[in-house]
Amino acid sequence: MATWFDESRLDDEAVLEAFGLRLRSLAESGARVRRESHDAASATAEAIARDRTSSRPRAVIAAGPDSRLLRAVLEPRCPVPFVAWTAPALPGWTGSLDLVVMLAPVGSDSGSASAVAEAVRRGAQVVVACPPTSLVAEHAAGRYTTILPTVTGDQLATAVVMLDYLEQVGLGPRADAESVATALDEVALSCSPHRDLAVNPAKMLAIALADTTPIVWGGSVLAARAARRVAESMRRASGRSALAADADHLLPLIEATRQRDVFEDPFAEGVGERRPLLVVLDDGAEDPAVREQRGRLHAAAAERGVRTETLTTDATTEVARYASLMLQGLYAAEYLRVGLVDE
Numbered sequence: 539m540a541t542w543f544d545e546s547r548l549d550d551e552a553v554l555e556a557f558g559l560r561l562r563s564l565a566e567s568g569a570r571v572r573r574e575s576h577d578a579a580s581a582t583a584e585a586i587a588r589d590r591t592s593s594r595p596r597a598v599i600a601a602g603p604d605s606r607l608l609r610a611v612l613e614p615r616c617p618v619p620f621v622a623w624t625a626p627a628l629p630g631w632t633g634s635l636d637l638v639v640m641l642a643p644v645g646s647d648s649g650s651a652s653a654v655a656e657a658v659r660r661g662a663q664v665v666v667a668c669p670p671t672s673l674v675a676e677h678a679a680g681r682y683t684t685i686l687p688t689v690t691g692d693q694l695a696t697a698v699v700m701l702d703y704l705e706q707v708g709l710g711p712r713a714d715a716e717s718v719a720t721a722l723d724e725v726a727l728s729c730s731p732h733r734d735l736a737v738n739p740a741k742m743l744a745i746a747l748a749d750t751t752p753i754v755w756g757g758s759v760l761a762a763r764a765a766r767r768v769a770e771s772m773r774r775a776s777g778r779s780a781l782a783a784d785a786d787h788l789l790p791l792i793e794a795t796r797q798r799d800v801f802e803d804p805f806a807e808g809v810g811e812r813r814p815l816l817v818v819l820d821d822g823a824e825d826p827a828v829r830e831q832r833g834r835l836h837a838a839a840a841e842r843g844v845r846t847e848t849l850t851t852d853a854t855t856e857v858a859r860y861a862s863l864m865l866q867g868l869y870a871a872e873y874l875r876v877g878l879v880d881e
Contacts (some may be wrong), residue, residue, distance in 0.1 A: 541880050554876065570690040575715035595636050601657065637709075641667050721853035743847055750845070751813070757831055785834060785835055792816065797843055
């Protein structure tokens, strides 16, 4: 069934009310970060006090399917070898000299439970952020295990709890839950359904996405991860293609785009096809390689007449910038869902 985009729905209170649960969940992102940080503070302090008497681990293994976010933050900064391991079994060399950390926002994944149980059997130090009565928590029970209790099921909020612990034991950069929550609150205000099209960046981006195929790029490791999350949300919202990839993979798509002819018949065969839209997630990274790739993408898009939209942030920490860019993209995807109507 074909669909069309009705932008008037984005300011229609009755329509927005029908999508209220989804939009409310986005708006509460900052509150979930604060809640998880507050609830886990006591357990984090106890773990830090205990760890001050022990030596630095030989390596940090982030286990479980949610380990990729930890890798994006820690891999460039961790002072000891760091491994993200998504398989149910741990690396064969994992032992008592190592620290195994795991994010289990829901805590019901049997593969994660198996991995954390194996870490306990091998005598590794284990720190798990998960619901305290979950399957993963049960399998994590052990002498050298710390449970950082979580309740919201939110991956980002759970990750901030773990990153706060790792920062305080000298194994990661500053995460600062309050800066992350503040960045999320600022996005929720600027992208609120109560703000109309003229002043709502997420609604404007949704309109730009309506008749295009989004290709999403983030230059830094964290911005690239946010780009993947945003592209996934766009696919789910629209049922259409949306791609996030490195610049070298996106450039051929842009360069192969047919030049738009302002004099062509808009009803001619092939003219109405969806053109790519380049969405750049700019977290302010000033690495020369990132600047060079961003410049190549902008130049190629300008040459082929491909529209470019850029999401930016003024957040103060790496994780807060990641959170801000991701939430902006998630809001745009949700407004795209709101505006699409089946014929």
